[in-house]
Amino acid sequence: MATEIRVPTLGESVSEATIAQWFKKPGDAIKADEPLVELETDKVTVEVPAPASGTLESIVVNEGDTVEVGALLGQIADGAGAAAPAPAAKKEEAAPAAASAATIVDVVTPSAGESVTEAEVGEWSVKVGDVVKADDTLVELETDKAAQEVPAPVGGTIVKIAANTGDTVEPGKLLCQIDSSGASAAAAPAAEASAPAAAPASGGSSMPPAPSAAKMMAEKNISADQVAGSGKRGQVLKGDVIAAAAAGVTAAPAAASTAPRGPVSADDEVREERVRMTKLRQTIARRLKDAQNTAAMLTTYNEVDMGPVMELRKQYKDLFEKKHGVKLGFMGFFTKAVCHALKEIPAVNSEIDGTDLIYKNFCHVGVAVGTDKGLVVPVVRDADQMSIAEIEQEIGNLGRKARDGKLGMADMTGGTFTISNGGVYGSLMSSPILNAPQSGILGMHKIQERPMAVNGQVVIRPMMYLALSYDHRVVDGKEAVTFLVRVKESLEDPQRLVLDL
Structure with a gap:
C-alpha cells in the first residue's frame, strides 16, 4: 500500500510554492518524519516530512516546479515491517499534537x-x-x-x-x-521552518538561492551578496529579493561605483543612509500632494493681538487648572473661535462630493500634532458643543495618545476643519496645505512682540499671524476673509466666546 506525499497548508494567504530541492530519490529508504523535500514560498522555506516509513516509490514534481497546496508530490511504498508500526506511531503522535494545538x-x-x-x-x-x-x-x-x-x-x-x-x-x-x-x-x-528569522547574508551561506529568487535577481541585476537570506541556512528566497529591490538595491556594487545615481559621487553615496519610508509618511506625502493637485487652494492672512487672551490666561490659569485638572492653553480659545466662525460661514465647513456640496452641521476639529513618526491629525468631535475646559481636556488626551503611539482610527477620522500650530516650533508665517477633503485649515504661528499703532500711538503688542488656506472651488474670497476676521475678533475679545457672540 502506498502513502501519498502532498503539499501541506503553507499559511493563510499562501496558495502555492516552488520545489526547492529533494533530499531523497526514488528507491531510498526513509523513516517517518524524516525531511523529504523543501518547498519555497515568497516568504519562507518549509521542509515536508515523510508521513510514514518505507521506500520512496516515486517523485511526481521536479525541483523548480510550482505546486499548489494539496498537490501530490510523490508516494511512499511500505517497507518490510514498516507498515504495522506506522499507523500506531501516527496515532500516538495525534494526541500530543491535538493537545499542543489547544495551547x-x-x-x-x-x-x-x-x-x-x-x-x-x-x-x-x-x-x-x-x-x-x-x-x-x-x-x-x-x-x-x-x-x-x-x-x-x-x-x-x-x-x-x-x-x-x-x-x-x-x-x-x-x-x-x-x-x-x-x-x-x-x-x-x-x-x-515557517518563520522569518535573522540569517546570515547569502554570501556566507552554503545554500544556493531558491530558483525563483535566482531568476528574480537576474532580472533585477542584483547579486547574491547584496541580499540577506532569510531561508534555512541563510538561503535567499524570492521575498528577500523583493525586499532588497524595494530598499533600492538594483545593481551590483561595482556597477553602482562606476555609475553613481545623478550627481552624487561614490564617496558621498557611501556616507548616505537609505531608510524605508513608513506607510504613514508615504500617505502624508501622497495626501498633501493630492490636495495641491485637486483643490483650488488659496491662502488669506491676518494678524491677531493675543494680549487679551494672554491676560485672561494669566488671571485664571491657576484656578482653571485646579478646577479642571488641565492647563489653560491657547488651543481651547482657537478651537472655540473657529467653531463660532464655522457656524457663521458654513462653506468653510463643507466638502465637495462629485457635483454636490456637503455642509456639515457639526464641528469636528482636527488638531495637527507632530510626532517622531510624522504628522497626525486627531479630531476633537463636536467641539462646538464643548466648553473651553472640555476642549483643553480632549486635546491633552489626544496629544498624549499621539506621542505614545496609541491613537486609534476613531481618533483620526471624520474631521471637518483642521488647526495647525507651527508656532510651537517657532514659525512666524506659513501657508498650510489642506487636509482633504476638508475645505479649510487655519495656521497658527509664533506670538511675537511688535510695535503696533493703537489709538494713534505706537505700542508694543504680542501679535500672531494667522493663515487660512481654503478650497476656492467651495469657499469664495469674501467668505474666507470674513471667516478669518471672525476668528480674530473672538480672540481679541474673548468675552465673545463666553457670550456666544
Whole structure:
C-alpha cells in the first residue's frame, strides 16, 4: 500500500510554492518524519516530512516546479515491517499534537477602523523563541493614519512569525503564534521552518538561492551578496529579493561605483543612509500632494493681538487648572473661535462630493500634532458643543495618545476643519496645505512682540499671524476673509466666546 506525499497548508494567504530541492530519490529508504523535500514560498522555506516509513516509490514534481497546496508530490511504498508500526506511531503522535494545538494562540491583524483596509508591518519587538508576557508589545503596524502597537493577548513563547517587516496585511491576517503552555521547546525548531528569522547574508551561506529568487535577481541585476537570506541556512528566497529591490538595491556594487545615481559621487553615496519610508509618511506625502493637485487652494492672512487672551490666561490659569485638572492653553480659545466662525460661514465647513456640496452641521476639529513618526491629525468631535475646559481636556488626551503611539482610527477620522500650530516650533508665517477633503485649515504661528499703532500711538503688542488656506472651488474670497476676521475678533475679545457672540 502506498502513502501519498502532498503539499501541506503553507499559511493563510499562501496558495502555492516552488520545489526547492529533494533530499531523497526514488528507491531510498526513509523513516517517518524524516525531511523529504523543501518547498519555497515568497516568504519562507518549509521542509515536508515523510508521513510514514518505507521506500520512496516515486517523485511526481521536479525541483523548480510550482505546486499548489494539496498537490501530490510523490508516494511512499511500505517497507518490510514498516507498515504495522506506522499507523500506531501516527496515532500516538495525534494526541500530543491535538493537545499542543489547544495551547497555540493566533495573533492576527486587528481591525484599524472603518476606512482602513490594510496596514504595513513595522518593526518586530520579538523573535521566534522569545518568552513574552500578556500585553507585551509584539509588533508595530503602520496604517495611512497612525502607528498601532499589537500587544500579546497571552503570555507564552513565540513559535511562529508569519509576517515580515514591510509586508502589507489586512485585518484578520495572521501575524504570529504564541504557545501559551510554557513548554514550547519542541515547537520552536518546527516554527523556524515557517518563520522569518535573522540569517546570515547569502554570501556566507552554503545554500544556493531558491530558483525563483535566482531568476528574480537576474532580472533585477542584483547579486547574491547584496541580499540577506532569510531561508534555512541563510538561503535567499524570492521575498528577500523583493525586499532588497524595494530598499533600492538594483545593481551590483561595482556597477553602482562606476555609475553613481545623478550627481552624487561614490564617496558621498557611501556616507548616505537609505531608510524605508513608513506607510504613514508615504500617505502624508501622497495626501498633501493630492490636495495641491485637486483643490483650488488659496491662502488669506491676518494678524491677531493675543494680549487679551494672554491676560485672561494669566488671571485664571491657576484656578482653571485646579478646577479642571488641565492647563489653560491657547488651543481651547482657537478651537472655540473657529467653531463660532464655522457656524457663521458654513462653506468653510463643507466638502465637495462629485457635483454636490456637503455642509456639515457639526464641528469636528482636527488638531495637527507632530510626532517622531510624522504628522497626525486627531479630531476633537463636536467641539462646538464643548466648553473651553472640555476642549483643553480632549486635546491633552489626544496629544498624549499621539506621542505614545496609541491613537486609534476613531481618533483620526471624520474631521471637518483642521488647526495647525507651527508656532510651537517657532514659525512666524506659513501657508498650510489642506487636509482633504476638508475645505479649510487655519495656521497658527509664533506670538511675537511688535510695535503696533493703537489709538494713534505706537505700542508694543504680542501679535500672531494667522493663515487660512481654503478650497476656492467651495469657499469664495469674501467668505474666507470674513471667516478669518471672525476668528480674530473672538480672540481679541474673548468675552465673545463666553457670550456666544
